[in-house]
Amino acid sequence: MWRRVASLSSSVSSSFLAQTASRLNTWESLTTGIAQQAKGVIAPKEKTPFITFVLGGPGSGKGTQCIKIVETFGFAHLSAGDLLRREIASKSADGAMILNTIKEGKIVPSQVTVKLIQKEMELSYNHKFLIDGFPRTEENRVSFERIIGVEPNVVLFFDCPEEEMVKRVLNRNEGRVDDNLETIKKRLTVFQALSLPVINYYSEKGKLYTIKAIGTEDEIFEQVRPIFAAFETVG
Numbered sequence: 639m640w641r642r643v644a645s646l647s648s649s650v651s652s653s654f655l656a657q658t659a660s661r662l663n664t665w666e667s668l669t670t671g672i673a674q675q676a677k678g679v680i681a682p683k684e685k686t687p688f689i690t691f692v693l694g695g696p697g698s699g700k701g702t703q704c705i706k707i708v709e710t711f712g713f714a715h716l717s718a719g720d721l722l723r724r725e726i727a728s729k730s731a732d733g734a735m736i737l738n739t740i741k742e743g744k745i746v747p748s749q750v751t752v753k754l755i756q757k758e759m760e761l762s763y764n765h766k767f768l769i770d771g772f773p774r775t776e777e778n779r780v781s782f783e784r785i786i787g788v789e790p791n792v793v794l795f796f797d798c799p800e801e802e803m804v805k806r807v808l809n810r811n812e813g814r815v816d817d818n819l820e821t822i823k824k825r826l827t828v829f830q831a832l833s834l835p836v837i838n839y840y841s842e843k844g845k846l847y848t849i850k851a852i853g854t855e856d857e858i859f860e861q862v863r864p865i866f867a868a869f870e871t872v873g
């Protein structure tokens with residue numbers, strides 16, 4: 639599991655691990671991992687996580703392209719929206735609040751979303767993660783950094799004209815409570831006001847890859863493919 643994997647990087651000094659771990663809720667398993675490694679219980683040959691954030695407005699094609707990236711490059715796909723919808727379906731304590739927030743096209747408190755992502759990462763045996771629809775706000779971004787303690791390697795931005803996004807969302811036909819014109823307008827406003835600053839942040843950090851999200855699914859994937867292919871050759 640990644641949590642275990644993350645704890646076993648033998649090239650990292652123990653004081654760095656301690657500092658990092660103190661910011662994480664994974665302290666317990668980190669220390670367990672270190673102790674196990676010291677005892678030689680687990681082979682210390684594990685990989686550093688490779689994190690991709692997948693950003694873009696509603697209907698820009700994030701989920702569609704993630705499926706292709708998974709097929710071609712073997713990532714684990716963690717859709718923030720799907721995780722939140724699963725919480726609603728499971729009737730968890732936060733379910734009603736999440737449902738109302740999604741209906742309003744607003745953003746669920748970061749702590750809730752980051753915890754769900756964290757759980758999935760911990761359970762995964764993969765070390766390559768596509769985190770789809772996250773971070774959607776600066777608060778999301780900072781919260782991920784604080785709780786998970788890792789920065790993304792790659793940030794994809796699917797850049798799509800609004801009228802195309804609206805058309806796609808209205809045709810999506812997945813029975814989602816937020817795929818109606820009224821909510822889409824709110825989501826587009828939220829995207830402009832809260833998500834674009836995150837995209838600009840990663841642009842300034844030199845981590846942003848902008849994809850022109852118009853054309854067929856395959857044409858768009860041909861813009862995505864070389865980004866990951868380059869990382870594969872680097873190893």
Ligand SMILES: Nc1ncnc2c1ncn2[C@@H]1O[C@H](COP(=O)(O)OP(=O)(O)O)[C@@H](O)[C@H]1O
Nearest residue numbers: 696697698699700701702806809810853854855
């Ligand atoms: N390149 C494309 N051209 C036309 N429709 C698309 C394209 N990519 C995705 N779609 C469709 O648009 C809708 C939204 O795509 P989706 O991947 O769910 O976007 P997002 O996750 O960004 O909201 C879906 O019904 C999907 O099948």
Ligand SMILES: Nc1ccn([C@@H]2O[C@H](COP(=O)(O)OP(=O)(O)O)[C@@H](O)[C@H]2O)c(=O)n1
Nearest residue numbers: 696697718719740743744745746771772774
């Ligand atoms: N990081 C996130 C991601 C989604 N969400 C909520 O979930 C809704 C659906 O997200 P999604 O990623 O499935 O939507 P699409 O962009 O794929 O259409 C958003 O409009 C938000 O209300 C959130 O609050 N925080």
Ligand SMILES: [Mg+2]
Nearest residue numbers: 700701719771
């Ligand atoms: Mg989606």
